Amino acid sequence: MSQTYRHIRVEKGADGVAVITLDNADETMNVVGNAFIADMNAAIADLQGDDAVTGVIVTSGKPAFMAGADLKLMVAAYGRMTRPEAYEFSHNATRMHRALETMGKPVACAMNGLALGGGFELALACHYRVLADDPKAVVGLPEVTLGLLPASGGTQRMVRLLGADKALGLLLTGKSLRPADALKAGIVDALAPADQVVAKAREWLASNPEPSQTWDRKGFFMPEMRGMMVPEVAMGASVAAAGVVRDAGYNLPAPIAVLQSVFEGMQLPMDKALSVESKYFARLLTDPVARNIVRTTFISKQAAEKGARRPAGVPKTTYTKVGVVGAGMMGAGIALVAAVAGIEVILIDRDQASASKGKGYSEKVWAKQVAKGALSQDKMDAQLARITPTDDFALLTGCQLVVEAVFEDVEIKAETTRKAEAVIPADAIYASNTSTLPISGLAEASARPDQFIGMHFFSPVDRMGLVELIMGKQTSPETLAKALDFIAQIRKTPIVVNDSRGFYTSRVFQTLVYEGAAMLEEGVEPARIENAAKAAGFPVGPLALLDEVTMDLPIKINEQAIAQNDPNYVARGGVDALKAMIALGRSSRKAGAGFYEYPAEGPKHLWAGLREQFPAAPEQPEQDELKTRFLYTQAIETARCLEQGVLETAQDADLGAVYGWGFPAWTGGTLSYIDTIGLETFVREADRLTQQYGPRFAPSAWLRDRAAKGEAFYPVEAA
Known part of the structure; x- marks a missing residue:
């Protein structure tokens, strides 16, 4: 028997197991919203009242399990939502999660992919958690990095699951964990291949488990529940408060609110504790800091990376070969990120030794990653093979883009421009990496100033995510589009500005x-x-x-x-x-x-x-x-x-x-x-x-x- 709601499907099996499949009708990702919560509440009420249902599995019909709330709504809420309204906004999801974990039937969560924020809070409200054994299937509560806190039980369930010290270590950093680390930390109970997470959840349900959370059982107790009466707890709270100020200063209210929510909530019964969490969330949501952080670091950043400033109507360029002229710190870093993106790189400097030294930078960086187990030796060798160090401009033949990163001198840059343009294809674009020299002036050395653009990277390139693209007076929209395609391919965040001294x-x-x-x-x-x-x-x-x-x-x-x-x-x-x-x-x-x-x-x-x-x-x-x-x-x-x-x-x-x-x-x-x-x-x-x-x-x-x-x-x- 099955029941279809707008954002979820419920299938009741003959074995007594009901499977709730999350499948947002309007988005490619499952997200928390009022319509979803209403669907879940209806499904929970139905399952709770059905004596034939003996256990429940929550899983996803999408590649990821579930993300959190729609952050655009969080930005829009600032200035329009009162604090009581923000409290109710939070507690709406809290009540749904609480109904799920107290329905009197065992609930297993089968996470076939990523589960972050509100998605992982849903998982925490289940009695058993299975996660796909896939490096991309990360889980965690990153809300603090957005100026918020987990708003539907995350702070209270995490502290009851792990204890205050371990829980705060995750809540105050917003760290996401890969499957093996999540299992070791104790925030998931089992791992399985993505196509077997539901089967693993069924195995647990077949073991006739307790249909309740440990914190809802009689006799549950944590030392922290006695608050400041326990010396170790008092010391831990003092150290945690000092750590928050050390790491976040006094400008970020979210870490302090997380600490307060955890400290106050763990001394209260669960339902009272959840109200405390919603109270602190309401304060954050109606504070401009959360609005500012979410808008810039998530919404604007994501829009820029998806091509918000890309001119329409220009066919997309996929880069296979680029040239980088200048193998110093900046040029070497540009070559590194291009090679990681699968692009062949011609790295040029004044002599072979200098060019080879530039390639050596990539080798050092990647060797450290291999030593840490973050990169395989085979992959490192493949990336290194994409970088060809040379002093011969003739090797730039076939490059779709040349990025010049030579010394900040107009004459040296002009000479480099002429030598490169004598070799590269007629449709290739040319970018000067400069932090101060006006692009329109540099473009005077070019035979094709409409294909000349500024591309200001930040050092060290492999760790800094921003690239400032500078439009010269004659730079064409097509050149801008091609430059943005390159920035997207190397997975950087672009901004677009107009020419002036120092740009922006x-x-x-x-x-x-x-x-x-x-x-x-x-x-x-x-x-x-x-x-x-x-x-x-x-x-x-x-x-x-x-x-x-x-x-x-x-x-x-x-x-x-x-x-x-x-x-x-x-x-x-x-x-x-x-x-x-x-x-x-x-x-x-x-x-x-x-x-x-x-x-x-x-x-x-x-x-x-x-x-x-x-x-x-x-x-x-x-x-x-x-x-x-x-x-x-x-x-x-x-x-x-x-x-x-200069800015638009x-x-x-x-x-x-x-x-x-x-x-x-x-x-x-x-x-x-x-x-x-x-x-x-x-x-x-x-x-x-x-x-x-x-x-x-x-x-x-x-x-x-x-x-x-x-x-x-x-x-x-x-x-």
């Missing part, structure tokens, strides 16, 4: 480091500068960043802009501090010394001479003021980029900020940050900063006009 990411990034140097000139203590940046959510402080990128680079960009009367030039503080450090021979880590000392043994530390070179002012500013300056200087410059047409979309701006130079993810990016503050409030605060620190903070007439009209960068309707 380099232009805005330098405002961060200049602001740090300006603070140093003002007498702000160096450690206070670094700590304020990290407290705002940046991965490292601006002085440490300057040591890494070298102080010569921002000075060079600044001087070029002045010499060429760049209309976008804005005077920055901090220039004198950088020039003073360069004069002292302390220009970078690469040079051996900068704002930090780099001893042969032991960690780096701030140079003691900074006290003499930049004496500390008697009164030091509050940390919040320094954090505001760091965030505002970059947000203001991003707004200028949008106004001037808020999505590109925020993706570039978060993934390009590490602008704090809790903000959602530079323009999301302005929206979060509110344009009117932002402009008013920018005026205060302008009066106190200079015109670099001044909002333009365009931005004032937007604020007056209430024109947010992300209109609510678009959510």
